Amino acid sequence: MINTIIFDFGDVLINTDKATTIQTLKKLGLKEWNTDLSKLTERFEKGKITEAKFLSGFQKHIPNASLDDIRSAWRKFIADFPLKRLEFLQNISNNYRLFILSNADMIHVDEFEYQAGSSFFGDFYRCFEKVYYSFEIGKRTPDSEAFSYVINKHDLSPKRTLFVDDKLENIEAAKALGLKVWHLKVGEEDVTELFSKKIIRV
Structure with a gap:
């Protein structure tokens, strides 16, 4: 029986808006997303580079944009957080061990907390035994070491742990590590349907 749930953050709990982010970057002069930007983003998500180095690295591809312009565009990735999802987490937090494991960078986390406000994000974080953002632990999914880090840190049983994510690779x-999984389909499913869809049977 499942006693632990590990949630991804973006598009599982909080909505994101990648399209607006890309549109805004293109208005600033970005021609197309490329391998260099993907590598830069991964390093930033792992906390391997500072925010300043991330933004200046981005600026090389859009030299006419200011660092503030790039930061502002990057923050647009964070959209709304439906109240029903917070209420859902609060309702199940007494019956399950809850964790977050997310490839989040510091700009996106700061934007979430700014938009949500201290009361909301305080209530949100209290639902979890521990929140693991990749930039804080230096590991990101789908690397097995990211999962193993959480499993070993809290002595979790993979067969009694459910992982919820919207990305198939994760x-x-x-x-592969023995965890139970729910591949949530964004736009078709909502995390609040966890029990009605019988992902977890009670």
């Missing part, structure tokens, strides 16, 4: 990595 789901497959978790499944």
Whole structure:
């Protein structure tokens, strides 16, 4: 029986808006997303580079944009956080061990906390035994070491742990380590349907 749930953050709990982010960056002069930007983003998500180095690295691809312009565009990735999802987490937090494991960078986390306000994000964080953002632990999914870090840190049983994510590569990595999984389909499913869809049977 499942006694632990590990949630991804973006598009599982909080909504994101990648399209607006890309549109805004293109208005600033970005021609297309490329491998260099993907590598830069991964390093930033792992906390391997500072915010300043991340933004200046981005600026090389859009030299006419200021660092503030780039930061502002990057913050647009964070959208709304439906209240029903917070209430859902609060309702199940007494019956399950809850964790977050997310490839989040510091700009996105700061934007979430700014938009949500201290009362909301305080209530949110209290639902979890521990929140793991990749930039804080230096590991990101789908690397197995990210999952193992949480499992070993809290002595979790993979077969009694459910991992919820919207990205197939992360789901497959978790499944390979023996975790139960729910590949949530964004726009078609909502995390609040966890029990009505019988992902977890009670």
